[in-house]
Amino acid sequence: MPQIILGPNLPKLDGSVKKAAYAFLEKLGENDQAPGLHIEPINGTADPRIRTGRVNDYWRAVLVKIQGQATEAHYVYLGTYQHDDAIAFAKTAVVRINPRNGIAELVRADQLVEPTIEERDTAFRTMPKPKPKPDDVDTTLYPLLQTQGVALADLLDLGIDADAAEQAILARTDDEILAAAQVAPAAWQADALLDLAFGVKLPDVKEKLGLTAPDVTPDPASDDQLLEALQKPAAQMDFAFIEDNDELRAAIEDDNFGRWRIFLHPEQRDYAFKDRNGSFRLSGGAGTGKTVVLLHRARHLWRENPDARIVLTTFNKTLAASLEETLRLLDPKVPVVTELGKAGVYIAGVDALARRVLSKAEGKLAGNGSDVGPVQRVLGQRTPHVMELTARATWMTAIESAGAALPASLRSQAFFEAEYSTVIVPNLVTTRDEYLRVRRPGRGVALSRKDRVAVWNVVEAYRASAAANNATDWDEKAMIAAVYLNGAPDDRPADHVLVDEAQDLAPSRLFLLRALAPEGPNDLFIAEDSQQRIYGQKVVLSRYGINIRGRSRRLTLNYRTTAQNLQYAVGVLSGTQWVDMESGDATVAGYRSARSGPPPVELGTSSLVAELGKVADQVHDWLEEGNAPETIGVLVRTRFVGEKVVNALAERGVQARFVQDDASAGTGKILVMTMHRSKGMEFRNVVLFGVSSDEPGWGVGLNSLPEAERADAELRERSLLYVAATRARDKLVVLWNGKRSDLLPESGVAASPDLEVTT
Numbered sequence: 001m002p003q004i005i006l007g008p009n010l011p012k013l014d015g016s017v018k019k020a021a022y023a024f025l026e027k028l029g030e031n032d033q034a035p036g037l038h039i040e041p042i043n044g045t046a047d048p049r050i051r052t053g054r055v056n057d058y059w060r061a062v063l064v065k066i067q068g069q070a071t072e073a074h075y076v077y078l079g080t081y082q083h084d085d086a087i088a089f090a091k092t093a094v095v096r097i098n099p100r101n102g103i104a105e106l107v108r109a110d111q112l113v114e115p116t117i118e119e120r121d122t123a124f125r126t127m128p129k130p131k132p133k134p135d136d137v138d139t140t141l142y143p144l145l146q147t148q149g150v151a152l153a154d155l156l157d158l159g160i161d162a163d164a165a166e167q168a169i170l171a172r173t174d175d176e177i178l179a180a181a182q183v184a185p186a187a188w189q190a191d192a193l194l195d196l197a198f199g200v201k202l203p204d205v206k207e208k209l210g211l212t213a214p215d216v217t218p219d220p221a222s223d224d225q226l227l228e229a230l231q232k233p234a235a236q237m238d239f240a241f242i243e244d245n246d247e248l249r250a251a252i253e254d255d256n257f258g259r260w261r262i263f264l265h266p267e268q269r270d271y272a273f274k275d276r277n278g279s280f281r282l283s284g285g286a287g288t289g290k291t292v293v294l295l296h297r298a299r300h301l302w303r304e305n306p307d308a309r310i311v312l313t314t315f316n317k318t319l320a321a322s323l324e325e326t327l328r329l330l331d332p333k334v335p336v337v338t339e340l341g342k343a344g345v346y347i348a349g350v351d352a353l354a355r356r357v358l359s360k361a362e363g364k365l366a367g368n369g370s371d372v373g374p375v376q377r378v379l380g381q382r383t384p385h386v387m388e389l390t391a392r393a394t395w396m397t398a399i400e401s402a403g404a405a406l407p408a409s410l411r412s413q414a415f416f417e418a419e420y421s422t423v424i425v426p427n428l429v430t431t432r433d434e435y436l437r438v439r440r441p442g443r444g445v446a447l448s449r450k451d452r453v454a455v456w457n458v459v460e461a462y463r464a465s466a467a468a469n470n471a472t473d474w475d476e477k478a479m480i481a482a483v484y485l486n487g488a489p490d491d492r493p494a495d496h497v498l499v500d501e502a503q504d505l506a507p508s509r510l511f512l513l514r515a516l517a518p519e520g521p522n523d524l525f526i527a528e529d530s531q532q533r534i535y536g537q538k539v540v541l542s543r544y545g546i547n548i549r550g551r552s553r554r555l556t557l558n559y560r561t562t563a564q565n566l567q568y569a570v571g572v573l574s575g576t577q578w579v580d581m582e583s584g585d586a587t588v589a590g591y592r593s594a595r596s597g598p599p600p601v602e603l604g605t606s607s608l609v610a611e612l613g614k615v616a617d618q619v620h621d622w623l624e625e626g627n628a629p630e631t632i633g634v635l636v637r638t639r640f641v642g643e644k645v646v647n648a649l650a651e652r653g654v655q656a657r658f659v660q661d662d663a664s665a666g667t668g669k670i671l672v673m674t675m676h677r678s679k680g681m682e683f684r685n686v687v688l689f690g691v692s693s694d695e696p697g698w699g700v701g702l703n704s705l706p707e708a709e710r711a712d713a714e715l716r717e718r719s720l721l722y723v724a725a726t727r728a729r730d731k732l733v734v735l736w737n738g739k740r741s742d743l744l745p746e747s748g749v750a751a752s753p754d755l756e757v758t759t
């Protein structure tokens with residue numbers, strides 16, 4: 001059967017035309033000789049392979065027919081156009097092999113002409129000179145690429161289109177580079193230009209995109225060479241080989257169709273499809289496609305071995321539900337199983353996983369003879385019944401009943417939760433003596449021996465109270481499950497474990513994930529962004545048996561938001577030091593977006609009432625512009641504020657819904673939610689509401705923390721704002737009342753009430 005390949009930048013079609021285009025392609029994919037398709041060459045095309053096909057009386061599909069040695073033809077679909085437009089486009093479109101790197105690309109006939117060496121040299125000599133030494137000049141006065149040591153000849157050597165290259169080499173600002181990238185005829189070219197402008201070195205760009213000179217000069221007439229060129233990873237940013245009718249239907253008919261399903265970046269492709277010798281860590285800023293890679297990888301592992309037991313997990317059940325929904329969208333054929341340990345993909349939040357392991361192991365958790373058993377190894381002597389959940393108030397009750405000797409600075413639930421989760425449970429501390437000796441790396445607060453004794457008294461009270469209720473907390477459950485699996489390797493329920501949002505996972509959860517699958521190739525694949533850590537403490541993977549050893553990579557291209565929003569969001573992180581899950585520098589170097597949009601708008605008001613009025617006006621304007629309500633998100637720091645916003649919007653006639661923790665987002669209403677809840681989501685337009693310095697939510701709990709833990713807690717607050725600001729695809733509005741929060745990036749513009757500040 002003929003193979004359909006989708007080409008780049010397909011024009012959007014209205015409902016009935018969309019249906020007709022799908023029907024046409026479906027038929028073509030079955031038999032290109034079928035009557036009614038009218039696949040015909042037309043006179044005067046620059047590319048002899050160009051054909052048009054009849055979609056209906058008025059509409060024509062533009063195709064490139066590639067036959068080669070294959071018995072069946074390949075058809076690159078370049079879109080459906082009204083008859084005359086189709087003919088005009090067909091005459092100038094050319095799918096060719098870039099002679100410098102062997103990558104297939106769609107260009108216009110006039111872009112085929114290669115500049116000669118002399119033309120290049122002349123052009124280069126007229127370019128501004130590279131940045132002079134010493135380095136103390138204002139680099140903004142010099143073109144960006146040249147300050148990175150990149151010359152026009154380098155761009156042309158890579159195979160970048162001459163017009164785009166010339167525009168790029170003169171670009172002085174991010175906006176100008178983005179504009180040049182948009183002129184480039186292929187996605188890989190745009191990507192290379194942005195990479196270079198953001199400081200990625202030429203050899204690295206070549207390696208990432210596979211830009212090596214072909215062994216033999218490509219023959220424009222060879223169909224086989226063109227097919228090979230279409231299969232290069234860099235070409236597959238623009239051309240997608242369609243596998244079946246489901247994929248075709250989704251691509252053509254479904255308005256929710258996302259490019260992420262078929263057009264992967266070569267790096268994403270590499271991380272999704274390549275085998276790894278052991279555990280692998282994929283980091284990357286918000287919106288760089290970490291989740292997309294995980295989903296493709298899950299499908300790939302299943303395709304490679306349908307008997308494989310694959311676990312796909314993340315921080316909580318809301319995010320897990322969204323992973324499941326998106327995996328079904330990617331490929332409904334991937335079996336999502338509901339029983340842990342069965343072949344297929346099992347999807348759950350990490351706490352649900354722990355519970356599932358424990359319930360499967362019931363009866364095997366108590367000691368047996370000389371073996372004390374997993375429960376006792378984690379918690380010391382106690383009942384082996386652990387399935388109930390310890391009430392949150394238990395810490396405060398324990399502090400009150402057994403904490404008389406505690407210094408005031410340690411009398412907080414937040415301190416105990418952190419100490420318990422990062423020191424006591426993962427180190428299997430079950431006695432006071434062990435606690436007196438245990439190392440506490442990474443904990444801000446230093447404890448004297450006397451303090452440790454006082455802390456341990458409270459821990460004992462906490463444990464006794466939980467044991468009386470047959471209860472454990474989530475840290476304990478995960479640790480008991482991990483210890484159980486490590487003692488019963490035959491019961492490990494997975495072959496491959498894929499983890500999203502790993503930066504938020506506490507040590508015992510990481511131990512559990514490590515224990516789910518035996519060590520070996522493709523065992524663990526961990527996606528994380530340390531700058532989005534909004535829960536828990538910093539963790540280092542190697543302490544929990546997860547050995548990455550050089551198998552870690554970073555994604556840098558943000559697909560979600562505009563360059564302007566991204567710059568603003570990254571501003572929230574600046575001036576602070578970030579550490580990744582291997583104790584390395586979590587850098588934002590090279591983090592970029594290929595899309596341009598309006599700058600974020602900041603709006604200060606004098607009172608909460610005025611701020612509520614502003615959010616209503618803004619949302620109203622966006623609705624008037626034709627945005628669907630559920631594409632608008634209003635993100636708040638606390639539920640209390642969120643409910644106020646919902647009521648204020650209702651009073652002004654705007655239907656909104658406060659989305660609770662694990663409720664689904666739904667449609668038809670503006671979505672109001674906490675910034676924590678917004679993790680993993682995205683909206684077209686976003687309002688960050690109440691980013692005031694005295695908004696009670698910001699830094700909530702900070703004052704109750706010991707001094708030494710506050711710095712880390714402040715990092716989490718910054719991360720929260722960063723997470724929230726990176727949810728906007730297009731427009732971002734930031735509101736506050738009274739005083740603007742210090743966490744917001746310096747805009748250089750004094751903010752006063754009711755003054756609109758465009759950053």
Ligand SMILES: Nc1ncnc2c1ncn2[C@@H]1O[C@H](COP(=O)(O)OP(=O)(O)OP(=O)(O)O)[C@@H](O)[C@H]1O
Nearest residue numbers: 259260263264265286287288289290291292559560
């Ligand atoms: N290759 C791609 N082509 C087009 N869009 C993509 C591609 N990869 C990712 N995207 C889109 O970018 C957005 C962000 O992707 P994704 O959620 O996977 O990123 P992430 O790194 O997990 O983000 P976050 O850390 O903020 O949760 C999504 O809308 C996704 O569909």
